[in-house]
Amino acid sequence: MVHFDLLLPEGGAPGALWSAVDVLRELNALARVRAPRDALPAASWRLLGADGRAHRWHAQTCIDEDERRHARRPQPGPRVLLVAPLVMQSIPALQKLVRRNAASVELVRRRFEAGSLIGACGTGIWLLAQADCILSAPIPWLYQSGFEKYFPGVRMEAREPIVAERGCVCAVAPSLLHALVLHLARYAGLADLAHAGAEKLLLNTERQALSAAMTGTQVMGQARDTPLYLAQAWMQAHAAQPLRLADAAAAASVSERTLTRLFHQHSGMTPLKYLQGLRVQRAQMWLEGTFRSVDEIARDCGYGDTSAFCRMFARATGTSPQRYRDRYTFRGPRARWRLQETSLPEA
CATH class of the missing domain: 3.40.50.880 (Class I glutamine amidotransferase (GATase) domain)
Incomplete structure (x- = not known):
């Protein structure tokens, strides 16, 4: 203590x-x-x-x-x-x-x-x-x-x-x-x-914006008409799907080469690294705040293979999804939450 x-x-x-x-x-x-x-x-x-x-x-x-x-x-x-x-x-x-x-x-x-x-x-x-x-x-x-x-x-x-x-x-x-x-x-x-x-x-501006994309609402931001913003917003909105660089480039109306250059110039990373970062943040939010299984989270992060998702998550965070959940979850055991829910008096 x-x-x-x-x-x-x-x-x-x-x-x-x-x-x-x-x-x-x-x-x-x-x-x-x-x-x-x-x-x-x-x-x-x-x-x-x-x-x-x-x-x-x-x-x-x-x-x-x-x-x-x-x-x-x-x-x-x-x-x-x-x-x-x-x-x-x-x-x-x-x-x-x-x-x-x-x-x-x-x-x-x-x-x-x-x-x-x-x-x-x-x-x-x-x-x-x-x-x-x-x-x-x-x-x-x-x-x-x-x-x-x-x-x-x-x-x-x-x-x-x-x-x-x-x-x-x-x-x-x-x-x-x-x-x-x-x-x-x-x-x-x-x-x-x-x-x-x-x-x-505390206000987490990144997660607040990401949650908007996760619910299908456009992410707020500046310079919305720039190709980089358009590509990032499109990737946020479609992070649950398998994505190709060509799709993100088309959403921004630029070539794949130009999009890669813009990402390097303004964020210091490739479009793939940016997408992986988005997916890691989505996964962290679900692991901390929900009881969703790792398989479900992997699927909704655009991964058909849970093992591949777990490897990507471990590379990014240094730990497995389950260990991350054990350390940072907001919730107690599922049975405890169910007990509390069923014990509420009826209106």
Whole structure:
């Protein structure tokens, strides 16, 4: 079990930590579905005040006795400290607030030196910098000049929204709080649950577009009149059928040679590799979210030979379809789902 301490420093924004509790509760729900007999949850949490002691609002973060019990007596396992962002009026005021949070900064430093994972988003990153825990961090453009003034030794990362190094994970803005908690859960040993949780809690634009093609609806995108887009949209819509390059080229009104060149130029892969990638994504979605057999999935990915499909899937993912399902499924045993369905009261 992974235990999260949620630190609310003086001047911190508590809503971010409530969002973190939502994510952790989702991970526990997924864990119960996968292993209903397990007595322990995947994660526990406790809300801390600026002094490192239980905050007076902690009871509001727990909705049942199990959550309260595991918060009081965390089981042995990885420890995570998540720091709330600070409310900012100005850069000088923010730096004064950081100095007033000396106790929180010292707690961050001690936890970092003890080997705990540390997470922060937005202005909460300033506390990690003050504690000398980070060498680089994603800083919002609005604060970069001020951050550089006070922490010249910390490299600012402008291109990556989430940066992980030396046991610290930082997200550029509070809007990435869900993703930040999932990153921390993955690094703490809950990689499979974090993967499944990401599909429930975060927008996956590729799968969202792919699901439209899988239901026969045109995929949204830009530059719809380009040959490459037309070919990709046609391949998405017909990925369940055995395809020839000539068919995709005809759909885009170009030659096979031109289509191959366009794929190389804009995606760095051949049309076949692109098609295989589409089929792998379709298969992953079905393996994670349905009880469909591997034979059915292979057929609806355009493969008449299940063995050939399994070899292709293993080359792309490093594991077999069944092992992938075992690791990443959202659902518990089929019998459990049937029991729940048949036990619902009639309207």
